[in-house]
Amino acid sequence: MDAQVWFSIKLSLKVATVATMFVTLIGGGIAYFLATRQFKGKVLIEILVTLPLIMPPTVTGYYLILIFGRRGVIGRVVYALTGWSLMFSWYAAVLASFVVALPLMVKTTQAAIESLDRSMIDTSYVLGYSELQTVLKIVLPLARKGILAGVILSFARAMGEFGATLMVAGNIPGRTNTLPLAIYTSASSGDWNKAHVMVLLLTLTSGFFLLLANKFGAKVS
Numbered sequence: 770m771d772a773q774v775w776f777s778i779k780l781s782l783k784v785a786t787v788a789t790m791f792v793t794l795i796g797g798g799i800a801y802f803l804a805t806r807q808f809k810g811k812v813l814i815e816i817l818v819t820l821p822l823i824m825p826p827t828v829t830g831y832y833l834i835l836i837f838g839r840r841g842v843i844g845r846v847v848y849a850l851t852g853w854s855l856m857f858s859w860y861a862a863v864l865a866s867f868v869v870a871l872p873l874m875v876k877t878t879q880a881a882i883e884s885l886d887r888s889m890i891d892t893s894y895v896l897g898y899s900e901l902q903t904v905l906k907i908v909l910p911l912a913r914k915g916i917l918a919g920v921i922l923s924f925a926r927a928m929g930e931f932g933a934t935l936m937v938a939g940n941i942p943g944r945t946n947t948l949p950l951a952i953y954t955s956a957s958s959g960d961w962n963k964a965h966v967m968v969l970l971l972t973l974t975s976g977f978f979l980l981l982a983n984k985f986g987a988k989v990s
Contacts, residue, residue, distance in 0.1 A: 881915020
């Protein structure tokens with residue numbers, strides 16, 4: 770395991786950690802909104818949120834380029850104002866990991882919240898607690914295991930992201946080559962010994978997080 774491998778491991782951990790932080794905050798909010806509200810267009814929003822889970826990662830990456838690329842809908846505005854582009858940086862890897870991991874967080878958390886006893890939430894409102902207080906005192910404590918399962922799955926998915934990351938961040942040694950990209954490079958160049966080590970490491974890591982997610986997910990009320 771040379772310096773390049775260690776760099777890829779550390780970069781993957783950093784990217785997955787930052788992406789999971791955003792997934793937890795944004796995905797948790799979306800999940801709560803979808804679980805507690807009924808409105809026109811809800812099904813459409815659920816489909817849009819879930820799409821990255823079933824679309825090929827390269828298609829997801831292509832859409833991200835159209836939106837955040839230097840000539841993209843948002844990217845061109847950012848570049849015109851700052852001269853900076855998100856593409857081909859580790860920030861782009863975070864964006865890709867965030868998008869592909871978001872559906873796991875939303876679906877898992879939404880299911881956990883929808884499974885709660887609604888009468889407990891209604892009782893909280895009757896006693897005069899605000900919605901925010903109810904969320905903090907009732908919803909989060911009761912749904913915490915399902916939410917934690919979503920966080921773990923999201924982190925594992927972010928760690929293993931490849932296709933969308935390759936599209937928006939590239940495979941730049943010492944800059945954007947996360948662990949999955951480093952495995953691809955090693956396999957392409959015939960460095961099988963290095964590839965075997967990294968594949969084994971990523972497999973064990975993924976299996977560990979999946980075990981944790983199953984442990985918490987099985988205990989959701």
